[in-house]
Amino acid sequence: MNTIHRHRLARRQPARAFTLVELMVVIGIISLLIAIALPAFSAARTAAKRASTEAMISTLSTGADMFHADSALGGAYPPSVRTFVQPNPINNSKIAVCGANLLVWGLAGADLLGTPGFRDLDNSGTNDIFGGWTNDMGSNPAQPRVNLYALSGTKPYHPRSGPYVDLSKVRLTKQMAPNSLDFQVPAGGGFLNSHAFLDAWDQPILYYKANPNAKYIADEGSVNEGRSAVEYYAPGGRYAPSGIYNLFDNAIITTDPGMDFGAGRAHFSPDRNATNPRPMLGNPTVSPTNSAFESQNPPGSFVRHIFNPSISAVATPHRPDSFILLSAGADGLFGTADDVANFPINK
Numbered sequence: 001m002n003t004i005h006r007h008r009l010a011r012r013q014p015a016r017a018f019t020l021v022e023l024m025v026v027i028g029i030i031s032l033l034i035a036i037a038l039p040a041f042s043a044a045r046t047a048a049k050r051a052s053t054e055a056m057i058s059t060l061s062t063g064a065d066m067f068h069a070d071s072a073l074g075g076a077y078p079p080s081v082r083t084f085v086q087p088n089p090i091n092n093s094k095i096a097v098c099g100a101n102l103l104v105w106g107l108a109g110a111d112l113l114g115t116p117g118f119r120d121l122d123n124s125g126t127n128d129i130f131g132g133w134t135n136d137m138g139s140n141p142a143q144p145r146v147n148l149y150a151l152s153g154t155k156p157y158h159p160r161s162g163p164y165v166d167l168s169k170v171r172l173t174k175q176m177a178p179n180s181l182d183f184q185v186p187a188g189g190g191f192l193n194s195h196a197f198l199d200a201w202d203q204p205i206l207y208y209k210a211n212p213n214a215k216y217i218a219d220e221g222s223v224n225e226g227r228s229a230v231e232y233y234a235p236g237g238r239y240a241p242s243g244i245y246n247l248f249d250n251a252i253i254t255t256d257p258g259m260d261f262g263a264g265r266a267h268f269s270p271d272r273n274a275t276n277p278r279p280m281l282g283n284p285t286v287s288p289t290n291s292a293f294e295s296q297n298p299p300g301s302f303v304r305h306i307f308n309p310s311i312s313a314v315a316t317p318h319r320p321d322s323f324i325l326l327s328a329g330a331d332g333l334f335g336t337a338d339d340v341a342n343f344p345i346n347k
Contacts, residue, residue, distance in 0.1 A: 046330050049200035053340045056170060057205065057325045060197060061342050063107040063164035064207075064323055070161050073117040077323050078106025080209040080249045081130055087138030088194070089149035091179045095193035099249040103207035103325075104172070104195040107164045109149075110137070112195070114160030116148040171198040187332060192252065199327040199340065206250045206326040206334070210319060211243070217303050217317045219243030244320050247302045254334055305335050305346060318343035 068077050080099030088095040089110035097105075102118075109115040120132030136148050144150035144157040151157060173183040173196050183192045186202035196204040219242045247254070306317040306324060318324065319342070329338035339345050 049330065050338075050340060052200040053205075053327050053329075056197070056199060057327065057340060057342050059165055059170065060103065060107065060205065060207075060325055063162075064103070066164040067106050067115070067162070068322075072159070073115070073161055074119075077209050078102050078207075079118055079130065079133075080207050080323070081246075082248050082251050083130060083134055085134050085137050087135070087140060087147065088181075089137050089139050090181060090194070092138045092140050092147075093181070095181055096252060097194050098252040099207040099209070100196040100204045100253060101192060101194040103205075104197060105137075107162060108167060108195075109160060109163065110194055111139070111149060112163070112167060113156060114162050115164075116156065116158045116160055119148060121146045121148065171200070171202070172196070173198060173204075196253075199329075201328070201330060201332065203328050203332055204253050206253065206324075208245045208249050208324045208326075210245060210317075210322055210324075212321045214242055214244045216243045217307055217315050218245040218247055244317050245302075245306060245324065301335065305339070306343070307346065308343075309346065 064077055067073060068075065079102055081102070082096070082098040084094055085097055086092075086094035088097075089105075101110075104110065104112075106115055106118070118131070118133040119136065121136040122132070124132045124135060133148075136146055138147040139149040139151065140147045141150050141152070141157075144152065148158055149156070173185055173192060175195070176182040176184060176191075181193045183195055184190075185192060185196070185198070185204060187198075188203075192204070199205050303315075303317075308316050308318045308320075323342075325342045326334065327340040328334045329336065329340050331338055337345060
């Protein structure tokens with residue numbers, strides 16, 4: 001056989017395949033690299049969602065300030081009470097709303113066509129603890145004068161302002177059908193009776209309006225349903241909050257399983273007794289570092305989350321003259337260190 005023929009035969013021989021051992025080694029190396037990379041990818045996704053949520057909260061904060069600055073809307077921030085509204089802006093029936101819903105009503109309107117504000121059209125304020133707007137939010141075209149969301153054809157009957165946010169750049173619950181009162185929260189598959197803004201993890205963003213003249217950091221009193229020991233009233237029948245912030249304002253959301261501040265624990269101040277039954281959260285004469293304050297408000301409680309540690313003379317929440325916005329963060333639990341807010345979270 002000549003040399004040229006031998007070379008041709010050599011080229012026709014198949015290449016040597018991987019042995020089983022070599023294949024297992026390669027698979028092991030690839031698996032190891034994936035295991036090393038996955039946490040980094042997960043951390044990057046979480047960081048991206050956190051940055052998106054921070055931007056969302058900043059956008060909503062700006063919108064709330066714009067609502068506040070609009071003299072046509074009364075010069076106040078949107079209310080954040082947890083209450084019933086009847087008639088409602090969608091189908092005129094009775095619905096339950098909370099702070100997270102009312103933020104949408106203030107910044108974009110319940111029907112997302114701009115906000116008519118929260119006005120007492122029928123002058124029922126003396127009989128309504130929130131100022132008379134809860135029975136004027138309907139859309140009944142037959143009685144447009146006392147229905148803030150009434151439409152004349154396709155146009156609002158009452159003047160609208162805003163929207164104060166670009167609706168194409170925010171996340172909202174999904175209305176399941178026209179005129180439906182089922183607004184889906186994607187995370188967990190829950191439903192609300194009205195729109196809420198969502199964070200990057202598809203959880204509602206909570207909104208609490210401050211009551212600057214209140215005595216305590218916060219309270220958790222029901223004001224209209226008798227769900228807790230106290231209903232607060234002042235002379236004239238108006239709502240008289242004892243806390244700068246009220247935990248009950250978003251109770252529709254925060255009492256859901258796994259989303260309750262303090263894992264469902266109630267935290268009362270030392271002066272709650274038979275003659276003073278109000279459930280106060282935070283004694284104004286106790287500094288945040290005081291042992292009594294620490295024991296009454298452990299990590300995870302609403303007060304522990306919102307108090308301002310830089311003010312030592314009197315226990316004070318962050319942003320006591322405006323509002324707070326709060327996302328549950330990646331873990332979906334309000335009151336934990338990964339929450340995202342428009343104030344510094346107490347770790």
